[in-house]
Amino acid sequence: MVSPVTVVKSEGPKLVPFFKATCVYFVLWLPSSSPSWVSALIKCLPIFCLWLFLLAHGLGFLQAHPSATRIFVGLVFSALGDAFLIWQDQGYFVHGMLMFAVTHMLYASAFGMRPLAVRTGLVMGVLSGLCYVLLYPGLSGAFTYLVGVYVVIISFMGWRAVAGLRLVGAAWRWTELAAGSGALLFIISDLTIGLNKFCFPVPYSRALIMSTYYAAQMLIALSAVESR
Numbered sequence: 001m002v003s004p005v006t007v008v009k010s011e012g013p014k015l016v017p018f019f020k021a022t023c024v025y026f027v028l029w030l031p032s033s034s035p036s037w038v039s040a041l042i043k044c045l046p047i048f049c050l051w052l053f054l055l056a057h058g059l060g061f062l063q064a065h066p067s068a069t070r071i072f073v074g075l076v077f078s079a080l081g082d083a084f085l086i087w088q089d090q091g092y093f094v095h096g097m098l099m100f101a102v103t104h105m106l107y108a109s110a111f112g113m114r115p116l117a118v119r120t121g122l123v124m125g126v127l128s129g130l131c132y133v134l135l136y137p138g139l140s141g142a143f144t145y146l147v148g149v150y151v152v153i154i155s156f157m158g159w160r161a162v163a164g165l166r167l168v169g170a171a172w173r174w175t176e177l178a179a180g181s182g183a184l185l186f187i188i189s190d191l192t193i194g195l196n197k198f199c200f201p202v203p204y205s206r207a208l209i210m211s212t213y214y215a216a217q218m219l220i221a222l223s224a225v226e227s228r
Contacts, residue, residue, distance in 0.1 A: 014056045018049035022214050040086045046214050047079045050221040067110040068224035074106035101150055104157040111179055117163035128155035131191055138198030154190060158183040175223045182219030189213040
């Protein structure tokens with residue numbers, strides 16, 4: 001088993017650009033009411049840095065690990081989704097949803113179907129149903145169906161991420177802990193977006209959404225680096 005200290009020493013330096021870019025986003029805090037290509041670039045910059053984080057392990061690493069490649073492609077679609085959501089009030093919210101739906105399917109594929117963990121899937125199914133019930137009163141038109149499909153997709157991704165989590169025993173891997181934690185943070189971020197957009201204003205919603213989102217993406221990217 002690889003110790004957390006070893007992980008920090010080996011992977012931490014490669015994540016420095018990501019942390020710096022995240023700080024730039026929160027320090028500048030460009031107003032969301034005035035979307036621009038500059039604000040899109042600043043928002044996407046931490047995700048670009050996660051591209052570099054995976055590429056820093058070499059193209060051979062990505063070619064040898066299909067799951068890491070899928071996570072890399074998922075990060076590409078995430079950046080597209082981030083850009084579309086900058087202009088969500090101009091009608092691009094659905095485009096952003098589509099990009100992130102593709103991201104979640106790629107992540108779920110990367111996490112795989114073993115172990116199946118049926119009970120974990122049932123729990124995730126119940127929780128996702130409760131989330132949809134919570135959002136449903138604020139939904140109308142096509143969003144009634146689109147949000148429902150999106151909830152199913154992100155919940156499936158969360159199930160596959162958490163299914164591999166083993167906290168005890170010889171099979172324990174920090175990569176699985178990163179994947180499970182990242183998926184749950186992603187769900188929290190997207191649920192906050194849904195509540196804030198369709199139901200009621202969430203206090204400090206942007207700070208909550210972006211902090212959990214960036215943390216989720218970092219952990220999922222970190223989970224691509226296989227180390228037993």
